[in-house]
Amino acid sequence: MNLLLLEEADFIAADRVVLRDRRLVHMQDVHRATAGDNLRVGRIGGLMGNAQVLRLEAHEAELQVAFDLPPPAKLPLTLLLALPRPKMLRRVLQTVAAMGVPKVVLVNSYRVEKSFWQTPFLEPEAIREQLILGLEQARDTVLPEIVIEKRFKPFVEDRLPAMTAGTLGLIGHPGDYPPCPRGLDEPVTLAIGPEGGWIPYEVDLLSKAGLQPVQLGARILRVETAVTALLARLF
Amino acid sequence: MNLLLLEEADFIAADRVVLRDRRLVHMQDVHRATAGDNLRVGRIGGLMGNAQVLRLEAHEAELQVAFDLPPPAKLPLTLLLALPRPKMLRRVLQTVAAMGVPKVVLVNSYRVEKSFWQTPFLEPEAIREQLILGLEQARDTVLPEIVIEKRFKPFVEDRLPAMTAGTLGLIGHPGDYPPCPRGLDEPVTLAIGPEGGWIPYEVDLLSKAGLQPVQLGARILRVETAVTALLARLF
Incomplete structure (x- = not known):
C-alpha cells in the first residue's frame, strides 16, 4: 500500500x-x-x-x-477483456487499476469456461476491493469503470462500434499480423482474448466492429502478463 | 501448458x-x-x-x-533484480522465462528483507520448476541462467562492470529521470529494485558500474508488473 x-x-x-x-x-x-x-x-x-x-x-x-x-492521468484506453479464470481475474483487476486503465469491459468468448461467470469475484464489492488494491499500489484515486457483457455477439455488434468510434481499435492476437504499435498518443480500444485466444469467428466480428489484430511475437503470455506488456508497449 | x-x-x-x-x-x-x-x-x-x-x-x-x-529468440538482456518476496519470486521467475530473458541476477538490496534469502523457493530445483512453467507457457525450450548474489557491494563493484560492458545499462527507478527508451535493438543490462526501490547509495553504486536511471511514470508498480512493463517497452 x-x-x-x-x-x-x-x-x-x-x-x-x-x-x-x-x-x-x-x-x-x-x-x-x-x-x-x-x-x-x-x-x-x-x-x-x-x-x-x-x-x-x-x-x-x-x-x-x-x-x-491531482491523481496521475489515466491511459486513453478502453480495454475489452475476455473474462479470465477467477484467480487471474483478481490479479488482472489490480493490474489494470495500477496501470491506469479507465474502463474495462469483461466479455464472454467461446473459450471462456461457463463456470467463470459464477465466481463471487465478479460481485461489485469484490471487484471494487481488487481495484482499490491496485490504486493503493500505484498511487491513484480514481476507480476504473468495469462493464460486464455476458453475451459476446450483441455486445460486439450493437455496442462496440460506438465505443470504438474515434479510437484506434486493436486486437492483441498471436499470429501473422502487424506488430503492436509503440508509444501512441491517440485513444485506443484494445481487445485481449482468453487463454487459447479468440476463435476466428470472434476475430471476424471484432474486425467488423473496427478492431484490427496486432501481435507481440511468438511467445504466448498469460493474460495478466499480456495486458501489462501490451499497455506498456502502446503508451 | x-x-x-x-x-x-x-x-x-x-x-x-x-x-x-x-x-x-x-x-x-x-x-x-x-x-x-x-x-x-x-x-x-x-x-x-x-x-x-x-x-x-x-x-x-x-x-x-x-x-x-528452433525456439524463439531470447531478448538481448541481463536482468539484475533485487530479490523479491518468496511468493512474488515464483511468479517473477515464470514471467522472465516466458518473456525470453536469458540471464537474471538475483541480488541483495537494503530493502530486501533478510528472511527472503531463507526461502526454499531459491533452491535450484524450485527455481527450475518455475522457469519450466514459464517456458511451457510461452513455448520456449531454453532455461534462463539464474545467478544469486547475496552481497550487493562486491557484486556491483567487482563483477557488474564486466557484465555491463558493451551494453546499455539502465535502472528502472521512479523519479525525475529520463523516460525508459523504447524499441531497442542493442543489448541491455537492466536493474529493477525491491518494493520501496533502491536506496540512493545503491543507485550511486549502480551508476558507477555503468547503469543510468530511467522511469516509467508516476505509478508505482509491483515487481512482476514492472518487469513485464519495462521489457515490453524496451524491446
Whole structure:
C-alpha cells in the first residue's frame, strides 16, 4: 500500500478521518506508524495529499488530512477483456487499476469456461476491493469503470462500434499480423482474448466492429502478463 | 501448458518418450488427449516439434516425437533484480522465462528483507520448476541462467562492470529521470529494485558500474508488473 485511500464514510470533519479496518492494521503492522507520523493519502475519486497521525490506538486511528495533488492521468484506453479464470481475474483487476486503465469491459468468448461467470469475484464489492488494491499500489484515486457483457455477439455488434468510434481499435492476437504499435498518443480500444485466444469467428466480428489484430511475437503470455506488456508497449 | 517440455530422461529411443509425472496428468485432464492425438513438444535446451500419442494409460503415456523448429529468440538482456518476496519470486521467475530473458541476477538490496534469502523457493530445483512453467507457457525450450548474489557491494563493484560492458545499462527507478527508451535493438543490462526501490547509495553504486536511471511514470508498480512493463517497452 503506497497510498492510504480514504472513503467518504471515513471523514468525521473536512480535515479529519477515523480508520478502523484493514487500513488501521496496515498502519500498525507495515508502516509501524505512531502519533505524529505523516502518511500519503488519497480521497477516492478525488485529490491526493498528506495525513498526520493524531492518535493511533488498538481499535482505531485518527488522522488530520490535507489534499493538494491531482491523481496521475489515466491511459486513453478502453480495454475489452475476455473474462479470465477467477484467480487471474483478481490479479488482472489490480493490474489494470495500477496501470491506469479507465474502463474495462469483461466479455464472454467461446473459450471462456461457463463456470467463470459464477465466481463471487465478479460481485461489485469484490471487484471494487481488487481495484482499490491496485490504486493503493500505484498511487491513484480514481476507480476504473468495469462493464460486464455476458453475451459476446450483441455486445460486439450493437455496442462496440460506438465505443470504438474515434479510437484506434486493436486486437492483441498471436499470429501473422502487424506488430503492436509503440508509444501512441491517440485513444485506443484494445481487445485481449482468453487463454487459447479468440476463435476466428470472434476475430471476424471484432474486425467488423473496427478492431484490427496486432501481435507481440511468438511467445504466448498469460493474460495478466499480456495486458501489462501490451499497455506498456502502446503508451 | 502450451508446450510439453521433454527432459533427456524421458527418452527411451531417439524418437520415443515415456511420461509419468504432472505432464501425464496434464495430458489427461487438460488436453484430454487420446492415442493418435498430436501435441506440441520441445526438448529442454533444444528444438521444438510435434509428438503423436502412441498410448495413454492411467500411469504412463508413450509418445513418438520429431523436432524441427528452433525456439524463439531470447531478448538481448541481463536482468539484475533485487530479490523479491518468496511468493512474488515464483511468479517473477515464470514471467522472465516466458518473456525470453536469458540471464537474471538475483541480488541483495537494503530493502530486501533478510528472511527472503531463507526461502526454499531459491533452491535450484524450485527455481527450475518455475522457469519450466514459464517456458511451457510461452513455448520456449531454453532455461534462463539464474545467478544469486547475496552481497550487493562486491557484486556491483567487482563483477557488474564486466557484465555491463558493451551494453546499455539502465535502472528502472521512479523519479525525475529520463523516460525508459523504447524499441531497442542493442543489448541491455537492466536493474529493477525491491518494493520501496533502491536506496540512493545503491543507485550511486549502480551508476558507477555503468547503469543510468530511467522511469516509467508516476505509478508505482509491483515487481512482476514492472518487469513485464519495462521489457515490453524496451524491446
